[in-house]
Every structure is written in structure tokens, then in C-alpha cells.
Amino acid sequence: MSKYILWFKEISSKDVPLVGGKNASLGEMIKELSEKGIQIPDGFALTTKAYWYYLKENKVDKKLKEIFVKFDPKSLQSLKETGKAARKAILQAKFPKDLEKEILASYYELSQKYNQKNTDVAVRTSGVAEDQPTMSFAGQFETYLNIKGKEDLLNAIKKCIASTFSDRAIAYREEKKVPHLKFGLSVGIQKMVRSDLASAGVIFTLDTETGFPDVILINSSYGLGEILVKGRVTPDEFYVHKPTLRQGFKSIILKNLGRKDKKYVYSKTGGLKEVNVLSAQQLKFSLTDEEILILAKWSCLIEKHYKIPQDIEWAKDGKTGLLFIVQSRPETVHAPKDTKFYEEYKIKTAKKPILTGTAIGNKIGQGKVRIIPNISQISKFQKGEVLVTKMTDPDWVAAFPLASAIVTEEGGRTCHAAIVSRELGIPAVVGVKGATKILKNGQLVTVDCVSGGR
Incomplete structure (x- = not known):
């Protein structure tokens, strides 16, 4: 019996404290829904026991306590320094021998099942507070795809553990009031679909x-x-x-x-x-x-x-x-809502919009445009501005709560910008062709998400 690893078929939805929401759901579906024709790729999970064992054996848990004593959640610079120091401590640590042996034995067993020497896998994090009805943690942790062989697998798992302390994950936990040093992590290793x-x-x-x-x-x-x-x-x-x-x-x-x-x-x-x-x-x-x-x-x-x-x-x-x-x-936005009241916003203008896209949420935002071409310039963004960019990914999350609205040139209703802005209650319009060229910095705009879906 493995000390630190469970196969998906051994897991159910009751195992969230051990394997996080994502892995618990995979195990539950394999057990309960495979017989109804739903196909789910096989795999296994490193439990939160493996996560804490990795930290304690390398004395990283003590280092993290020291690092977070100095953390100022109101400072973006402190966020960057804290995240960098925490990730460095984790990445410099080594897998305990017995844990490494278990991981590789399970990987080779999975490869054998698919008649391959080193099968291609997805390596994903599954947080214990993640995928709960009020939190999406959308994209807060790293995922590594098309991973093959011993070295790449171990490196991907280590990077997943380090991503517990990515700047965006720290910022999101602060926003949701989740304690940083009590937050456990599981890592799922799943056969890739081509x-x-x-x-x-x-x-x-x-x-x-x-x-x-x-x-x-x-x-x-x-x-x-x-x-x-x-x-x-x-x-x-x-x-x-x-x-x-x-x-x-x-x-x-x-x-x-x-x-x-x-x-x-x-x-x-x-x-x-x-x-x-x-x-x-x-x-x-x-x-x-x-x-x-x-x-x-x-x-x-x-x-x-x-x-x-x-x-x-x-x-x-x-x-x-x-x-x-x-x-x-x-689903983290509508499912947890207490629907005892109905909110409605109205826009008082007959003007035609200068740009259109896919509206996210049902609110109205207003502010001065700030075009941010890439994440390296995010420090220029000021509270109350309208964030305009080609697209966002999870690294942008720290800036989201400052925005009065968000406009992106690419993306649909299920992209990262849409999921997080919807959850935070920030009006957003995605898939707006030409937004970064037509809109100008400092231009006062209204972002209307109530007058229609597009």
C-alpha cells in the first residue's frame, strides 16, 4: 500500500482533504460515471501527505515561515520578493528517496497500461481549498503537458509544488483569505489525450x-x-x-x-x-x-x-x-449565490458602442483606458482604470481587483480573464477585435455588460 500516492480509481469525492478538489473529482467520475459511458484518462495523485513530507524533510516549512513573516500583502514588490524566495526554497530541495521511488513506480505502471515505455502525461496541481463552490483558483497553479520520462516528470512535479507560491496564487489566497502556510497541495499525473x-x-x-x-x-x-x-x-x-x-x-x-x-x-x-x-x-x-x-x-x-x-x-x-x-x-459564480434578490444595471445613453465583443457578467464599468501590452508593464496600472490588453493569463490576477473593467482582444466566455473577472464581479468584454489599436491611453470609456451578450 502506497504511503504517498493514490490511483484515481482509489479516490472519491470524500478525499478532497487528501488529494484536492480536482483529483477527488477525477476519482469520483472514474468510479461512478465510467459505467455510464463517460471516458476519463487514467492516472494517479500525489497526496497532500507527499507535499508536507517534501517540505518537512527538506526543512522548507521552516524557511517558508521565516519568509512570510516579512510579507506585506499591500505591496506588489513584497509580493514579488516573497513569491520568489518561497519558490527558490522549494525548487532547491530534493525528493526524499522513498517518495521518488513511489512516484516512478506508479509512472512506469501507468506507461505499461498504455503499452508505452515512457507515456505522455499531464502534471497538474490540485489544491485542498481549490475547486470549492466559492473559489475557482482558475489558473493559479502550474500545469505541465506532454511530460515524458523520469527527469521531466520529477521536475514538473517539483515545479507544481513551487507554484503553490506563485505571485498570482499568493495574491488570490490573500483576496480569498486562505492561509498560505496551511494550504495543502496534491499533484495529479494523468495520461494525455492527443x-x-x-x-x-x-x-x-x-x-x-x-x-x-x-x-x-x-x-x-x-x-x-x-x-x-x-x-x-x-x-x-x-x-x-x-x-x-x-x-x-x-x-x-x-x-x-x-x-x-x-x-x-x-x-x-x-x-x-x-x-x-x-x-x-x-x-x-x-x-x-x-x-x-x-x-x-x-x-x-x-x-x-x-x-x-x-x-x-x-x-x-x-x-x-x-x-x-x-x-x-x-461552477463558482452562480451556484453559490443566495438568490433572494435581483440586481439590475442600466446604461443611460443612446450612443452606439465604439467596439463590441463578448460581455462577461452583467455590470457596467467606467474609467480611463490603460493599455498594457504585456505583463512586464503591469506596474503602470492604476486603481480604477480600465485594463485593455490582447489577452490575460493567470500572472495578471494581482491587477484584476484594481480594475474598474477589463477589455481583451482575444478569448471567449470560458477563458481565464472571463472566469476570474466574473468571480470578482468586475465587468469585462473579451474577444474585442482591435481594442489595443482603437482605444487610447487616458480615454474615458464605459464598459457595458448589460445591453446584450455581444
């Missing part, structure tokens, strides 16, 4: 903006799903009507073609690389109607099992043509 040869995406089992429960929203793009979550493309968007789907109808009610000009594929040296999508392929939907309906039916089954709206990640294997669910967690 979606670099097909498509992948995200599903919400309700309308992300209104919370309307009778639809399923599916976002899809070519290649690995990371590109969609990071907001680097504007994905295809499909809506399916749940009540008529349950009655046996092919109830796809909306199909919007996205701007899928880039995709992530496997790099020959490991990891991923970004490539352009052929023009002819960009003009086609990345899922067939049949595949949309299969994913919608699976999503209904997952939601029914958990009895709460879900945020689901899926992938299609380009080698086999099979669909897989790779993650499912509670």
Missing part, C-alpha cells in the same frame, strides 16, 4: 452570464485546451438546451464560429509549441453536431451526479477520434 491532433475545450452546465440553468455552453478550439483557457484564441461556441436534450431531441440551439487562428501542439523536445491553424480549417467548426451532443449528454450526467452546476474540461483524441473528460469542478 487533442493536439483534434480539439479541446471547456463546458459550463449553465449560462455563464445569467446563471440560466437550462442550457449547456460548450467552447471548443483546435489543439490542446490550454490555448482556449489562456484566452489566446476566440473559440467556437455552442449552446444546447437541456430539457429537450433529455427528451431525446438534438437540441443544439446556437453555434458561433470562433477565430481559431492558433493552436497548441506537441513539441518534439517535450512540452508544447504554438502553431498557426490553416485558413480553411479556421472556417470550420472544431466539433461535429454529434460530438456536441455527446459532450452535452455527459455534462448532464456529471451535473446530475454532483447536484451542482459544473465547469468541465474535455478533449478529443485525434488518433482514436474518442472524446474524454479531463476535469470537472463546481
